[in-house]
Amino acid sequence: MDSLDIEIILKTYNTIPKNDIIRICSLYLSTKTLKPGSVFGQFNNVENSIIFDDIEKILISDSNIETEINLSKLHINWYVYTLDRNGPQNDNCEDESGEEINLSTQWILPCFDISNLWETLIYDTSIKEDLLKYASTMMEFASRGVDSNIIACNKVILLHGPPGTGKTSLCKALAHKLSIKTQKQYKKAILMEINSHSLFSKWFSESGKLVTKMFTKIKEIIEDPNILVCLLIDEIESLAHARDQCMSGNEPSDSLRVVNAVLTQIDQIKRYSNVLILTTSNMTGAIDIAFVDRADIKQYLGLPSANAIFHIYRSCIEELIKTGIIQAKSETYHYQNLKNVTSSIDEFEMTKHLVDISQISVGLSGRALRKIPFLAHALFLNGNSVNLHQFFDAMRKAVQHELQQKSHFNKN
């Protein structure tokens, strides 16, 4: 039997038994048309309003099931949780001169800040789902005590690729999802982002001490086996690159000691079953082999294809329609619609327009794409009321503008 994950996000902590919540949601969903990735929220005029007052959203996971979902034919994994809304906490310490240094930033998971990142990241293949399966399997092997000398698994994931392709976001989103999937094993989950730059700011003096200080604090947390800790080391080449430079004799040997200390510390903490280490890099060529070797999973994230771009743009357009910036009906057009022209002429025209814009946008990163609608509005539209057609024209100009800017940049 195939299985499907459904998440129920509660508004606040409450005492309603989870089984009751699941029962009500299950009844509610049985009246709906469900597709992978469907989201339900803002429940009004529903029976059982007491419970629906307490539910913020119901998320159906993106699954491999292509067609409409029939709940009765699937095994459902229900996840009921509340989002942490306290925001990030900085772990600071003072250096000798009394200056504050931010060693790391922490979020309690699952948290509001990261809650919809996963859904906003769009890739052509099942990269996200595969990474989640890797991460879940790593945590399961570790918690069951599988010997990593027999079955190699360091619990280190490296995402690499050009800037703006969603590496940092995906690490955070992965930690968020993992905290939800492992809620039965762990009472609490934390995402901890190490600020590698801060370790180097005190290059010449006490950087070694800073590394030790930071990892001592991390270890204090992971000593508690009920806490899942996802450690994020972003742009890891900044560490590894430094080591390369030290080797060639340009830098003081203190820096070499720092990098080596970080590597040793990583090796020590990855032995704990409740830790997952997530790393990113923009320049794989620059990463020290010692880091690359430690990663079990090395996943490349590239620039989006026209198909992925189309979906990214579509989500932007939906948002602008929802917020009233574009005056239009929300249409669900699909890239594939062009192949089987069953939709109305108007809808077909609109889809074709967006497909064209997506095709000329190939070469832009996910980050650049998500700025296009903003640029379009800021630079190429005037007047308050904009229809879809006008907006698409403006987007086309914005893409051309962006590509031109990019080419100037490359020339320099």
Ligand SMILES: Nc1ncnc2c1ncn2[C@@H]1O[C@H](COP(=O)(O)OP(=O)(O)O)[C@@H](O)[C@H]1O
């Ligand atoms: N594949 C993608 N799909 C949708 N949005 C993306 C994608 N890649 C990047 N983005 C957008 O760009 C933003 C910045 O991405 P980020 O994670 O900082 O990239 P990186 O770490 O690779 O430089 C993300 O928050 C997201 O809005």
Ligand SMILES: [Mg+2]
């Ligand atoms: Mg990044």
